[in-house]
Amino acid sequence: MQIFTTTQDLRTFICQFKSQNPQKTIGLVPTMGALHKGHLSLIEASLTVCDCTIVSIFVNPTQFGENEDFNQYPRKKEADLHICAKAGVEIVFMPEVSQMYPLDSTLQTTFNAPAAMANVLEGKTRQGHFNGVLQVVLKLFNLVRPDKAFFGRKDAQQLLIIQKMVQDLFLPLEIVPCPIVRNEEGLALSSRNAYLSPSGITQALRISASLNAVTKAIMRGIKDSYELKRIALEVLEGLEVEYLVIVNHELQNIEQIQKNSTLILVVVRIEGVRLLDNLWF
Structure with a gap:
């Protein structure tokens, strides 16, 4: 495995x-590092279908807001x-x-995410967050020139906005x-x-349970968004x-779910910890 720390060496x-x-x-x-099994699944997906897999590890400052501590983000080099x-990655860009x-920041070219998708949900309280995400992702795309880039569905809003940029x-x-x-x-x-404490973990399991309940309701033929949210x-x-919202892939609220174009997003705070989950339908 080779490790590159400069853009010139990577290019x-x-x-x-x-x-x-x-x-x-x-x-x-x-990635922004602090890798876990979720990240490993993305790496394994790339290793399966691509000849060369490059993992970037970079804590991107431009996606952190004024009240978010960039310096405290976990770094586990x-x-x-x-x-x-161990996974078999060929290149790490760090x-x-x-x-x-x-x-200097005043001389940098910036990039604006589509407002209708970036200023709602996660972006509502994190103004400029997705601008920073797209800025660094576009830089990585230009440096690596990949054939495929792998992103998790868990960060659904981010994934949809990146797809829109592409x-x-x-x-x-x-x-x-x-x-x-x-x-x-x-x-x-x-x-x-x-x-989370053990008790918090038990409570958190109700998040996926709520999505499972929605899945069962959809399988019974329920398509009304109001009823599914109630469940x-x-x-x-x-x-x-x-x-807890039911939206299309443009992140617009919908009254009736439609197959292959519906997303159910939920965010719950447990013991002060903000937990995200979702269901793609």
Whole structure:
């Protein structure tokens, strides 16, 4: 496994790889590190279908708001490298901030996410967050020039906005959505789960249970969004539900679900920990 810390070394490798292996494919797995089984599933998906897998590990400052502590975000360099090496990753790109943002902030080119998709739900209280996400993702796409890039469905809003950017800018790559990874009891994996007590974990299981209840209702033929939300909220009764919405892939509220274009998003706070989950239908 090779580790690159500068954009120049990465670009040199990419140029050589593409000139020497014109038929081989590159898969990119963008991460902010602190890797867990969810990230590993993205890496394994890339290793399965691509000839060369590149994992980026970069805590991106431009997606952090004023009240979000960029410096406190967990950084586990040695553990992350061990996971990548054990999985069989060919390249890890681990740059410093100065490599990704070499100019003063007032001289940098910025990028705006589509407002209708970026200023709702997660973006409602994190103004500018998705602008920063797209800025760094586009930089990575331009540096790596991947054939495929792998993102988890758990961060549904992020995934949809990145897909929209690729479509709008005619970027020559495929975004590969990967399933949510859960533990044996159904809880969606997240680094935030570590902050929960055993009692909190038990409560958190009601989140996936609410989505399972919705799935069963849909299988019974229920398509009304109001009724499906009522069913989910009944399971979540007593918990602090920040939002539970049923939307299309443009993140617009819908009254009736439609197959292959519906997303049910839920955010619940348990013991002060903000937990996300969703159901793609």
